[in-house]
Amino acid sequence: MTALNILLVLSAGLFLAGLFGVAARRTLLMQLISLEVMLAGPALGFIAAGAHHGSIEGSAMFILVLGLAAAEVALGLAIYLHMRRATGGDSDAATRLRG
């Protein structure tokens, strides 16, 4: 088993762990955190692949993912705050599209 393979398995594990968190948790905040874990998995994969091939694209993609994560957290926290006031932060309570 090469180092790359270990890292790729780790990244897949991170993604799946995050996915489990998103799917299993009802608390919106914990789902946001799980989402961050999910993002970390592919990000790790990009870096590992970039390092393996000696290419800069992997790190570039990580920067993009980092930017995406930052934007997601900004929006997500805003939505979380709003929903926390409305429903108490339970994502299952917000089943309707409007409000």
Place this chain on the structure above:
Amino acid sequence: MLAYLLLLVPLPPLGGFLLLALDPYRLDRRPVLALSLAAGIAPLVLFLPLAIAYFTGAVGDMIAPAFTLNFGQYEVALAMQLDPLSAIGASTVTVVASCVMIYAADYMSGARVADLRRFFALMNLFQAGMLSMVLAADSIVFFLGWELMGLCSFFLISYNMTSPRAFAAGQKAFVMTRIADAALLAGLLLLFLEATSVRMDELIPAGLAAEESRAAIIAVLLLVGALGKSAQLPFQTWLPTAMAGPTPVSALLHSATMVAAGAVLLARFAPLIEATPGVAAATAIAGVATALFGALCAIAQTDVKRLLAYSSISQIGYMLLAVGMGAPGVAMAHFVIHAFFKSLLFMAAGVLSHAGGGSTAIEKLRGTAYVAPISFATYTVGAAALAGFPILSAGWWSKEAILGAAVEAGPFGQFLWLVALGGAALTGVYAYRPVLCALRKPLHDAPKGHESWLAVAPLIFLAIMSVLGGYLVEPIIHEMGGHAPHAGLGIEVMGALAAITGLIGSVAVTFIPSWNARIKRARRLRAGMQMDAIYYAFLVRPYRRIVRLLSGRDGRLGKHIGEGPEAQEGGMGDPVGTATVVFGLWLARVVTAPFMPDRFDTVIMRGAREAQRAGLWTRRLQSGRLRDYALGFALGLGVLVILGWGMTWG
């Protein structure tokens, strides 16, 4: 222009009917009487000048067209005409009907206003029907008048609506005449097809020109129509029971209208009857048989109205005999005379039975000669005319003419003459029975009754006509284009002897106790040889059984059509109509049952139901929960990854 006066003749009674029947306002007794009398007498006032002008030769034959319609080669031209037959017929009808109406105004005075109004409305309609039939110049107006009379006779016979017997009598009259009317209608329509026109003056030549077998069929159908309307054998059963109607109805029904309509029909189409010797012979035989049968039954009657009913049957038999012997003019002469004396007899019998306590039994007339002498005298004159009292009475002249015509018609006619002579003698026997009974000393003294002038005036007039009418016989025969038969002195003496024998027989039957008792025992004859019962057993009952089978209680149709009021009255319905419904239901069952339920439809409907269920199931996916969607994304992603992985296998 004068011809159009003809169209006006039946209109006043028709207007009287419309006003009395349809006017929504309440009318009192006097307006009802005035209106119906005016409407009833107006035809006489209108027609009498025309008739006098016609008989004196001032005006000739006329036709007043009322309405014409052309369909290709067929022409439907409604019209009224004035010819010898219609002039004689209409004069008689107007005169007799006027007398009856005046009499009825007095006779019916005890009735409630509503009944009175119904009665007179129908009487007026009846008159309109007979007048339009007599004056008709085409088969359509003729048939219309004919049927109108049938309808009115039904309503008038069952005038007494509280009596089930009266209603049954009306029903019987209606059904019996209807059977014959169907034959008449068929005959007229066949004639129409031959002639392509409905005018009488084209129908008769066309009928004569028709192929022999078809001409015979037409003649037979016309004869059957006449037999039914005139209550001749074998249709005679409706007439005696028709006595359930009030006396004026009987007087009108039996004299100039309804019953005599058959004779008018045969006189009208006499050329067609004469053209087929077989049918002419059948007419004569039916006539003479009915004459004898009616006379025999009349002798056994104990009710004066039923006696007169059988006498009508018998007398019209004589008219048929004359037509069958090729002498329609003689038949019309007897029609006129008979109309006078028969209406007189009925009306006088009505007054006498009132004087005798309201019953129409002959026994109850005893002594009424002293209570109502004028009516009794007129009745006697009428009875003499009926019996053909030699020389003095009008009936003698017309009956002699009929007998003479039979003698002149050869050996076959002479045989019929012999039978008719026997009938004439029997006529004498029954004609005088009520007279002699009324003459007997009353069992207890009754006060001399008051005879209303309104009732007696028509009686006196008709009595005069029943005596002087003898002078009319020969002119009528000449007018109709025939010749008065001169059968020789011997034959006339025989006729006179028959009449005298009748008178003697009548005296014997009334005053010899054993003979009188024999008549009382003649139940079978009194019931008209029980032909009613025979018809009931062999025609009515099987018919009803078929009806019940088709519509009735065994439930074959109970679900579908047997739920109306008819079913509740015992499942009587119209078997022909029911048969078609049964057939329709059977057809529906056979044709559509294999497609019930419709397989294609079932499949399609199941598909629709499944789609609906699938929709319901799919809807559950859309829970709106974030976690479910995330799982969905992930599964989708997994599938995509596996797919991509599989594709790279190469």
